[in-house]
Amino acid sequence: MLGLVFGVAILQQQASLFSYHLLLLMTFFSLLVLILLCTFKLGPGLGLPARFTLAAVLGFVWASGYAHFYLREELPKKWENQDIVLIGTIDSLPFRFEQGQRFNFAVEQVRADGVGDLSSIAAWPSKVALSWYGADRGSDMRQVTAVQPGERWQLRVRLKRPHGNANPLGFDYEAWLLEQDLRATGTVRLDKYEPDAVLYNRKLADFVWSVGNVIESSRAKLRDRIHAALPNHPYAGVLVALVVGDQREIPQTDWTVFNRVGIGHLISISGLHITMVAGMLAGLVFYCWRHSFFLGLELPLRLPAQKAAALAGALMALVYVALAGFGLPAQRTLIMLSVVAVAIWTGRISSFSAVLSLTLGLVVLADPWAVLSPGFWLSFAAVAIIVFATGGQGHIKPPEQRSARMMLGLRSASLTQYAVTIGMLPLTMFLFGQISIISPLANAIAIPLISFVVTPLALVGSIMPAPLSVWLLKIAHVFVDILAQSLNYFSALPFAVWTAAMPSFWLLVLATLGILWLLAPKAWPLRGLGLICCLPLLLQTSQRPADDELQVTALDVGQGMALLLETAHHRLLYDTGPGLGADSDSGSRVILPYLHARGINELDVMMISHNDNDHSGGALSILKHVPVTLSSTSLSLDSPIVQAASQHRRCVAGQAWDWDGVHFEVLQPGAASYESTKWKPNARSCVLRVSTKLHSMLLAGDIEAIQEDELIHSIPLKLKADILLAPHHGSGTSSTEPFLKVVHPELAIFQVGYLNRYHHPKPEVFQRYADFGIKRLRTDESGAISIQFGASLKTSQFRQENARYWFDR
Template sequence: MRAVWCGFALGVVWLQQQAVLPDWRAWLLLVLLAGSAAACIVRMLSHGGSLRLQPVIVWCGVWLLAACAGFGYAAWRAEMRLARALPVEWEGRNIVVQGYIKGLPVTDAHGARFLLAVESNDANIAHFPHTIELSWIAERTPLPALEAGARWRLTVRLKRAHGNANFGVRDAEASRLARDVRATGYVAAPMTAERLTGLAGGAGVAIDRWRAAVRARIDAVLAEAPHRGIVIALAIGAQDAVSAADWLLMRNTGTSHLVAISGLHIGFVAGLAAWFAGGLWRRSCFIGRDWPLWIPAQKVSLAAGALFAACHAALAGFNVPAQRALWMLAVVALGTISGRSLAPSLVLAWALGLVLLLDPWAVVSAGFWLSFCAVAAILFATSGRLRMHDHERRDPEPDATRFARSRSGCLRRLSSLRERLLSGAHVQFAVTIALAPLTVYWFAQIPLVGPVANAFAIPWVSLFVTPAVLAGVALPEPFDAWAFRGAHALLDVLVGGMQTMAGLPWALLRLPQPGAWALAAAAVGVAWCLAPRGWPLRWAAPLTWLPLLLPPPSGPPSGTFRLTALDIGQGSSVLIETAHHTLLFDAGPGPESTHAGERIVVPYLYANGVNALDTLMISHADSDHSGGAPAVLAGIEVRQMLAALAPANALWTAARETHADVVPCAAGQHWRWDGVDFAVLWPDAGPLQGKPNAHCCVLRVSATGAGADVGGNDFAGQVREPHPSFTALLAADIEAPVERALLQRDPEALRAEVLVVPHHGSKTSSTEPFLDSVDPLVAIFQVGYRNRFHHPHPGVFSRYLARHIELTRSDTDGAVRIETAGPALSLERYRETHRRYWMDR
């Protein structure tokens, strides 16, 4: 069964990497492969062991057959889920839907976000999405009480489940697909919203209401306590209330797993329940019963542990680590009750298969890989380690003195304690080594202080904080308040210790996101390093990690630059890289909107190996350009901030606090990096005048070389007369008056091969004379999917089309990367080179 479930998982993973779902030809090939594998297995087994390679061939056939089954099963589930989607023609139109609130609503100062399980819609759409994600904006009307399971009739305005698509950043569209969210939107007419009588039924709704009640009790007790979010996360698995400061601290110390109800917590609850139930069962004689004679206490303990683990996993919302622990406990309990002893690796394989049967999209989340790989590393590292059993220890002679017996007992206890400490250290070493490559892949960092921090944090949370939180969940009022406050006090101590560790200069190592070969080599090194004693050349295992630990690759060749326009929704953020320098032009929206600064911009910089910015350039104060700047300043070393901001703007203070040089943006500023010229064309020096769009920073970037033509992954053949350089013009949100001023000043300075379109394609910009002077080959529109401003304006977009300019849009192409190396520009669209079957479906 190990080979079956591992092969099944391989097929599921392979399906999630596909650009399109299989058509009838692919299904035919899949059936032929599966049939051939089955026939090979039957033929080999019919020889009765006469062939030397029979076991190898049989196991390969089993793997292939299971992989085909996993691929086919995941494809079938994907076809069924993608079939329910919002039709394109109904995007942006009012639809009256009726349904009930699913899960726990998230409320903040701007309103609420929640999932609605749809029961009916007035558009009579046959395959309407089962689940939609809604926002209820609290502007003119007070926000009503949104309770789990409450039934509502709402007028909503929806769009398809679109997500930002960027290099090295988590795919939000895949996450929505995994949650079966096939449309997103907002409550369009709050005044007409109608709360329906009654509550939705079902076990899921009952669990959600239970979780909501626990959360309300914690909120009432801890109110504005700084670590209230961690207490909520440990109680019910909801992590939305964890503060940004706590998240940053836990990420930098490698302890983020502690705020999830993970397998460690599930195991603790199961063990506690098993111990308590077994103790009561064994002592049934005190009430005149002989229950252990009918059912052994061990089986009762296992059943009670599995039952309480199921309850705790339900309270956690059945996240992947909780599911893994629950299925492992259930398999062990069933095996023991039926009188079978199961190998730990077989138990893990069953848990792997059951998780993927229920949710084939679990493989797109970091929690799946971190959870299963951690347990696999522990099992592999501890296999074959010899332990001294009690009957193997030499007891003192029967006639020894009392002192000798006491001394021997103390030595045994000390030896047992030493053995346990060494075993715990070995397990912690195994988990740290095994998860390091995955941590680099998912989070672009290795917390070097992680082993030390976890050695303190794991027992502290497991033995003190978690029992206090669970006691608060179980106890009635007012006793629960004591438990929750006690848990928060214990977290204060833990956070203080972790802050000390995180402050060490060597606490965190940031690395770029590794490629497939570097990750595979590191995985081989992990298995090599954790192999049993006696494995040849174990000392050489670290050599396989060198590709992972190498410094980030250098930038483009000297005299050229790389431009990456990120997909951050409605806003702008562009990274310019030269051979040894980096400049970030704008930082996207911040907490007031989509949190793109911390959710997209900073993770992209980490994944790309950018740990320091030579210049952060903020074009103007509009939040879709400057809102993410605080997250960038907090997460990345910024050496200089160049901005067109009012003197009272808080970003100046934030930049100075990070020891960055601050310089107002002004026309005439010029510098040269690695053979690439940077020039600021606007605004004029002096006090800023007019609205923010009137004094945006306009930046021209010119690479030396003989520009001739443009080539890329999907277009070629456009030729321009030889020109001394490749140039990119970043126009921010300038409008027609500024365009006219720039034309009057120096039309030739505007000429560029690459243009980041002014003001996202607004009708107030991109005038005909301006486009004639720039004469770009490539134009980049940074716009949000179906944004409320309707950018780009159809008339403006048609101006670019009429000039046969190669156009890219972040809402349809995702992030765009342009290289100026060589005789041609190369253009890469993320949604083409990294396409997955769920995109635009």
């Protein structure tokens, strides 16, 4: 099974898939080797490596075939950003927010004006993710009808192929979409309410029966009951997450607290909760089954109580996982519990390692992309660590005295918590670059409260009739509120979280060996030395350029700008990307995760070029979570960003400084522009030139043709640069021919969003750069772009150097 997982994991690192013919050939030879292994007995020295290799090849072939099957559906390129009409059903629990709603849509029929029915296209996606905005861009929210799971709708939409931000150490949205079998995303186009206008968006049926629709509809009803009982309650979203597994209503601020104190795994239908609920029902069935003699039923004579309890627990887990919408993490837990139940029924429970390995294999067979999820590794590693650290204790005879049994239980629970906290340290640092120091204390409080009080109250309250349901849900909310207040206090402690740069794989291996040494049985010699193996992992610092060198990373933030400039001992963030909503922005979604993964805990300067949302949208999140010595902006002094800054300075032409042999100079705006009211924010963009001894880069913000002309005639010599950040994302109002002639860059970077609504960069402007012989890179195609300024310029593109077969390139 370990070989099988290894083969699947290797496949998920590939830039392209093998052809069907090669996969069939690999399968044939694997089966031939399997026959030989069964025919000729090999010794342990050869047999075990041979079986591991064979399983790895079969795992690779299986995952490849699985990927080929799901990638066969693809939105044709020519239909991207085109209006089409879809007929289908609401296939998921809709998420409603201030501007509209999001949901998955199961496609039954596809139509287009002037073309007719497109359903005959074999590759058309069978399921898409849609957003239906109503309050955005001055639209009338009344045009948006709240959809419900199972309804059949006709919708006019614009779709695009799966595409997400691609950054080092960041979340892979495209892999997540593939795992969810969502092969396109898009938005619903609003109808025009005019006389004789065609109304495309209309409901065709109230409910279309299917097992999936029944489950999703039930989840929606339970969520509505919780909201009806807890209107305007701050932690109603937590109870929704515990009952139906929908975490989207929990604000990002709460998630920050939960993750800092290390209880994020509890705020959902997690494996712990599924196991707890299944275990409670199994225990109840076991007790009633054993005592059925008092009712004259004699059930244990017909079926052993252990088997009845295992069956009841597995069925309860199935029901609870269905409540979670059969989410993939919940599916993993269901498979684990089902394997245990089958082991009990077949009398094969003697080896827990065999049960765990079988579960591991079944999970990756059912979902080969599970190996890309941190939750997959964390869940199996936690169980393995508990078994390793507490091995053999299950055979200890419990004492007869109740007090002694309680002390033994407390000791066992403490040992388990200690083993999990210490044992998961290497993997947690490898996956997240941080560990919660106060996690043991927070979990000691939160696990019993959430698992044995809040979750049962929320589950029972969501299905009981009113007013009992309201009382139970309000009591559950009170406990969550009390817990949240405690966690907020813990999270605010300065030592709550230990952060470091994400380690390499070999540091993970070294630390893991040290942890195994530390958690070995008591007779093992010098166990404390295992901690020494963890020190390189915990004390690793982020990589920095050498003196006189510069590293620039243009992050992929969609339609916006955000660049991190690093010298040997200083860091400057130029712009912070777009704000995506009231509780989401590029600062929290892209920039902060990148900084934390790199082990960067402070910034010397944050420069916001101007006030437009696509440049300043993430600034407040940065200021809230990372110490910034100086904020340099062109914003008005009453801006929330300026007010939140610990030290603020307006960027003015002529400002200059040197860091570690690298020269920084602000070229515009002039001081007089702040006194004028005729200029819009673009015209007041902070223009920054950064130069080493050999190379230079010009960051031009969103300046337009007038400002370009002013710079050309006032400081032409200072504009020359090897690399140019294309002004205004390559809009038609910038990048004039005289400006490009004076700057004369070798490379231009366009920070733009995929199929953005502004159509940046404009084709004629993009071609203008090519006509001047300038190499062009754009973040929607390259992902994050990194540039090393040393003896020569070295450029790397994230999508090219970390290519995966699911990338849309």
